[in-house]
Amino acid sequence: MTGNGTGDAAAERTTGRLLLAAAPIGRPEDASARLRAALAGAEIIAAEDTRRLRRLAADLDVAISARVVSYFDQNERARAAELLGELLAGRDVLVITDAGLPGVSDPGYRLVSAAAAEGVPVTALPGPSAVTTALVVSGLPTDRFCFEGFPPRKPGERSRRLAALAGEPRTMVFFEAPHRLAATLEAMAAEFGADRPAAVCRELTKTYEEIRRGPLGELAGWAAEGVRGEITIVVGGAPEPAGLSDPADLASAVAGRESAGTPRKQAIAEVAKENGLPKRVVYDAVVAARR
Secondary structure: OOOOOOOOOHHOOOOEEEEEEOOOOOOOOOOOOOOHHHHOOOEEEOOOOOOHHHHHHHOOOOOOOOOOOOOHHHHHHHHEEEEEEEHHHHOEEEEEOOEEOOOOOOOOOHHHHHHHHOOOOEEEEOOOHHHHHHHHOOHHHHOOOOEEOOOOOOOHHHHHHHHHHHOOEEEEEEEEEEHHHHHHHHHHHHOOOOEEEEEEEEEEOOOOOOEEEEHOOOOOHOOOOOOOOOOEEEEEEOOOOOOOHHHHHHHHHHHEEEEEEOHOOOHHHHHHHHHOOHHHHHHHHHHHOOO
């Protein structure tokens, strides 16, 4: 039986090694001694932003002798093929993004997948991560969580994606651009419920770090005033259903409220909230009953 683990001795390898290096998410002093050594000794460095890499190296007082190439979203596919060729030719490649680990909402996945398929050793130089940093400071449950990356930019697509996550029981972690934060929080409040607990983590580990905790509706109002910096959002998972769950019962509850004069949309929202369910579930039950 053969393997492609990363523990093989260099003398036994005919390919190079792919190293995924975690970069500080804020303060350069969070960089490890291993990162300094890896940058100084690398043969080829694939950087999301070569200028930021040079700035980080200067902050760490590291002299880079490697060949440095750009590796970002727009050239990821072509550059991954090029870097795989270097690996197969026996040269080591270090991948580093602007902050955090490569492959987490940043370039890296395609190259890792291709390298693994070719038997190239792949390893990671662990370090800071905005995902886990935000999670542990959020005050929300950490025993089970999922990372959902950036929500879609278009309002309709964003609402559909969030609606599909409304029943997710695990704590959810998202990235978002500051100029879209208010709209995203409003969409989350609409799909998850304005009372769902959440935390907005801004400028993690930096001088002006801010952790804002509260229900989604309240956070959406705060963000409407304008927010700057790198943003990570943590949202509590859906609560366990405590009331009605059968579609026929849900439709009947909505019908009862409608007969008492409550508009259908409001009745659906009220029944959903009372039973700890996404509005979409109750709406689908009403549509099914009318059919």
